[in-house]
Amino acid sequence: MTAPGLTLCGDLTMAGAPLLRGLALSMPAGQWSCLLGPSGIGKSTIGRLIGGLPGAHGLTGSLRASDGQPLAGRVAMVAQDGQLLPWADLVGNVTIGARLRGTRPDLARARSLLADLGLRGLEGRRPGELSGGQRQRVALARALIEDCPVVVLDEAFSALDAATRLTMQDMAARVLAGRTVILITHDPLEAVRMAHCGWLLEKDATQPLHLPDTPTPRDYRAPAVQRAQADLLAQLHGMVPA
Numbered sequence: 001m002t003a004p005g006l007t008l009c010g011d012l013t014m015a016g017a018p019l020l021r022g023l024a025l026s027m028p029a030g031q032w033s034c035l036l037g038p039s040g041i042g043k044s045t046i047g048r049l050i051g052g053l054p055g056a057h058g059l060t061g062s063l064r065a066s067d068g069q070p071l072a073g074r075v076a077m078v079a080q081d082g083q084l085l086p087w088a089d090l091v092g093n094v095t096i097g098a099r100l101r102g103t104r105p106d107l108a109r110a111r112s113l114l115a116d117l118g119l120r121g122l123e124g125r126r127p128g129e130l131s132g133g134q135r136q137r138v139a140l141a142r143a144l145i146e147d148c149p150v151v152v153l154d155e156a157f158s159a160l161d162a163a164t165r166l167t168m169q170d171m172a173a174r175v176l177a178g179r180t181v182i183l184i185t186h187d188p189l190e191a192v193r194m195a196h197c198g199w200l201l202e203k204d205a206t207q208p209l210h211l212p213d214t215p216t217p218r219d220y221r222a223p224a225v226q227r228a229q230a231d232l233l234a235q236l237h238g239m240v241p242a
């Protein structure tokens with residue numbers, strides 16, 4: 001699997017009204033690109049656009065993969081709440097894509113992915129019998145089984161406590177290595193730990209993030225990480241009306 005880079009240029013609308021103008025985002029192949037910005041600015045809308053999900057949004061401009069091939073069928077999404085099926089067990093949740101397509105689900109691979117993500121022995125449980133962190137791992141397994149080269153993580157770790165979040169971020173970096181990841185987050189530390197590049201979104205401007213030039217996932221204790229986190233938090237704080 002070779003992951004393409006993505007470029008998104010132009011103006012985004014929501015229900016016919018302007019949402020984000022002058023986008024010029026270049027998301028490198030096989031790396032993590034982060035989208036940050038105030039609530040309601042349009043981060044998830046960009047995720048849905050990349051994922052090809054329907055909605056009231058429109059783009060005047062272009063969204064292209066660097067290999068020139070269509071993106072359809074090559075993007076997996078992991079959402080904040082995991083969007084698991086409450087009545088299906090974990091294997092049923094992980095294999096839902098195949099079932100919906102009417103193809104034979106790969107049950108062995110589903111079990112193997114669940115085991116890789118630390119969920120061995122829980123395969124027969126329903127999502128309601130799991131912790132929030134375990135549910136997030138099931139959502140990640142469901143994205144991984146599709147073997148898509150592009151993965152959108154939309155607030156995928158936001159429901160977790162701080163320590164579990166760090167563990168999940170490290171695990172995601174490991175299992176998603178080589179894929180092009182779009183990380184949508186509210187958390188400046190998550191952006192600074194995980195992203196190779198990123199942008200702070202504003203209605204009419206897109207500012208690149210200043211991230212440490214070190215390998216990811218970065219150590220949250222490193223002075224450069226702490227400085228970048230504080231600077232980003234100050235920028236975000238300045239964008240919230242008093």
Ligand SMILES: Nc1ncnc2c1ncn2[C@@H]1O[C@H](COP(=O)(O)OP(=O)(O)OP(=O)(O)O)[C@@H](O)[C@H]1O
Nearest residue numbers: 014015037038039040041042043044045046055056
């Ligand atoms: N179907 C819709 N019809 C009209 N407006 C919508 C629709 N879906 C979303 N919006 C609006 O589009 C804007 C962008 O929403 P989006 O979910 O992309 O923001 P976000 O930056 O991800 O926000 P948050 O950080 O709060 O999740 C918001 O103002 C939202 O109210």
